[in-house]
Amino acid sequence: MSASLEAEHLYKVFGRRPDRAVERLRQGAGREELRADGTTAAVIDASFTVDPGQIFVVMGLSGSGKSTLLRMLNGLLEPTAGHVRFGGRDLTALTDRELRAVRSRKISMVFQHFALFPHRNVRDNAAYGLAVQGVPRAEREHRADEALALCGLAGWEKSWPDELSGGMQQRVGLARALATDADLLLMDESFSALDPLIRRDMQDQLLTLQQTLKKTIVFITHDLNEAMRLGDRIAVMRDGRIVQTGSAEDILLRPADGYVTSFTKDVDRSRVLTAGAVMDTGVRGDEADCGCETATPDTPFTELCAISARLAHPVAVLDTGRRVVGVVPRQRLVGFLGDEDGGPIACDGGESGKKVTARA
Template sequence: MSSRLEAEQLYKVFGRRPGEAVERLRRGADREDLRADGTTAAVIDASFTVEPGRIFVVMGLSGSGKSTLLRMLNGLLEPTAGHVRFDGQDLTALSDRELREVRSRKISMVFQHFALFPHRSVLENAAYGLEVQGVPRREREQRATEALELAGLAGWEKSWPDELSGGMQQRVGLARALATDADLLLMDESFSALDPLIRRDMQDQLIELQKKLRKTIVFITHDLNEAMRLGDSIAVMRDGRIVQIGTAEDILVRPANDYVASFTQDVDRSRVLTAAAVMDARTRGDEAECGCETASPGTAFGELCAISARVEHPVAVVDADGGLVGVVPRQRLVGFLGDEQGEPGPCDTPRGKTVGAVKAGA
């Protein structure tokens, strides 16, 4: 599948002689070397691709460069070096007028802070992007009404922003992005300002919308649990660099370095991992070792624990044709849950004690 969005060796440097700073970074200088000269390297040699209809999550701590990276993707910030291609078009080579046209019709952005106009109704806020495009009033109101319904705000069209809760205001921001029917949505910490329960509700809303609309989305967050829940692929940033790109299972099971591994310590692995991630690979010749109750490679971790609790032998993992592809011993399940002590559960050993964590990829 061809990529919809491609970032190629992006750099963003603030300060004096940015071009010279990029060359120093390419020769092996780091952020601290440049900072001593009064120059800040916000993004360093970032490359990735996003396929159509996928959610690509960029995560990292504050100051890691993730929001700067996002702003280069739609031209709000000009890269010091590198290229951004959208549907094969090099956005970094466009004129200001051409870039504004792309942003108004093909790329929408949902901000962390709702950025609603207080003097406009919910409907008028949702239709704002279409107004900028010059869409006639009747058509933009119809499309905005449909977008509000998708975002769960049917019946609120005539309300004012200050009459809405924070979660509802964020839904208006999402509806505004959807109304333009843009091919690419850029979401910058869009749920970070919300209370935990509302935040999870917005995540649910985005997941459901994505099933219907199949938009291409780049989502910025500092919350790994959110990244794991939403992302088809996840990029982890540190000090301006992307240090790992992979699926949620890749990040959990095969962290690229200690920094990535430290991020995963507090993640609820049972919500992310599947049988394919935790099984020991086997061949058909080992089939006789396993009992009759089986799981598929996509069986969720929690369900796998329940199966393991019902049988004395390792759980067999079989493909769609019934062929054996792996086995999951009970102690391996315990290992992937980590070595934290807690109440006995279905994946605990008979005495209710956990076993030390299995090393990633073991």
Template sequence: MSRLQAEHLFMVFGRRPEEAVARLKQGAGRDQLRGEGTTAAVIDASFTVEPGQIFVVMGLSGSGKSTLLRMLNGLLEPTSGHVRFDGEDLTELDPRDLREVRSKKISMVFQHFALFPHRSVLDNAAYGLEVQGVPREERLKRATEALELAGLKGWEKSWPDELSGGMQQRVGLARALATDADLLLMDESFSALDPLIRRDMQDQLLELQKRLKKTIVFITHDLNEAMRLGDQIAVMRDGAIVQTGTAEDILVTPANDYVASFTQDVDRSRVLTAGAIMADPETAIGSTTADGRSLRTAQDVIAAAPATVDEDTPIIELFTPCSTSSTPVAVTGGDGELVGVVPRARLLAVLGEPMTPADEVADVPGLVKTGDESNGKGDAEGKVTAGA
């Protein structure tokens, strides 16, 4: 079962919000409602988040992403729609039960650190547990463990003003981790940090996620951050989700021009992986290498490949092997079996670079170029022959 489900969420501010939702469902535009004094902050947002997944909501300022996040834990009551957490409809809970869920099962990490200046780092990290009524000895123990996870071991007795911005944000993260909540909601949590510190915090979050397998909804306006962190990414525009998918989905098949404009400056070589672009291994089996070796089995392909990588390898690591050999790079699964190949032509195509005729020939299975390739002299007529 999905950990979190958002079902047709609408959030409308202003006059007659229910009437505005009905009009939106009938096709009324956001600008039309704004002209009448009504703001549609979120429009028909639906998605699911699986256990242990980082789900990133990305959009520009005013796109509705922070409003959406606040509906997920009941800080804002949707005008219409439902939020289900572990099968329980949060929109149907009374205020007391909702506070109970928020205090024990859902934690938030905000953009601004919101630390108490008169409390030590340890007491700040333990604050959520104090709210829950956890005895002091236990909450300090759990807060100490959370600070160690967040990379702040040895700073427990320090004061917030003695820490850098990145370290203060780590305290905020530790406070969320100490509660052992099932769901972390992170609202632009790293956007106030300098670029180098921000990347360090992203590394920290990814490392923590490997160990803790939390379910996380992460809000950001930065596409590179979304691509780096998100198992799934939802792109918002004007209150609506315009595309949901993996980083590869959004880069390779943007849903519209708006999404495409976001992705045009992304370094694809560091986001896309071998598994995302690989061809079926059958395309290499039965072909012949440039030096005449016949690739009859999967093991032949692996043996002849200039490199063997796993599916999660960034394609930037494929440039060198693809540039030194016309034989495809082999992609293997966890059991070492061949699951795909990455020919040079496919790598260039994904990066959007034009191919030369030589590139096209080099990557056609079963074909090799005639002529003396070592000295750059090909067949005078540019012939292509089947490899023996």
């Protein structure tokens, strides 16, 4: 199991007298006020914890501070204030030599633009981190081949980067990160340079790998749909600050402010929500007595709509013990889709009014 990551009140200020700028920010000064003095506050008071084996997505528009934040997590940028702890170790207190050792063995990074060496073949690119560690050639080639196979590149070991598609090159970058067996993966807009279909394929690849490897991952993106699809938890950044942290359902259903609300307006909710997020918990009991189709709290929204369309009453939601934990009336599905503009909705037909009862 990989280790946990903690960011504690991180600040990054560029310009003159950064320590003084941090004090001004703590006292309530705004980002624009500092900018007028020639100082840029890239990250302001960022705190979060990433649990072991979790994909934590940091998202925001260009200039929000997300990439600067990522670079403080592995020491490429030194925080102006605050701490980064990984596996209980304070990375901000390490010497340069100690930090390089941590980066070479415990933390791997996957970049946006592949960053492959054109004069090295696929195997040698994937083994590069192991070569830096001084791993013997036979072992590093074996581990690189294993990582390439995990990423769907078995048989391409001797090819050259310019012989690969963009998606395949990014797979090599991912394999290079996995080959070192690092506990923490930092992914900076890693799929944003890819075409939409290839990008979705890489998202699928990452989710499949994560089911087995259970790495601690921090993933940076400006794409909300990508964040919703990948993230176990999501942090939304604006003007250097984290304005909300939560699950995809939290962000969609309980936005912290108007900015988050506007940011999520065009998200396809049917791809994110589950029965557990939309059910009415007012009905609970041992089992549904209608003898018909039911759902679980993890049933995807689109599947829930399909079940609802086949029934003349609300869908019963059962837990693993087959007990009713809630019901979903059809009009509730329509409401969560947000059909404010009179557009098409996922579930057709009227609500019969017949209720699912439960035997307590």
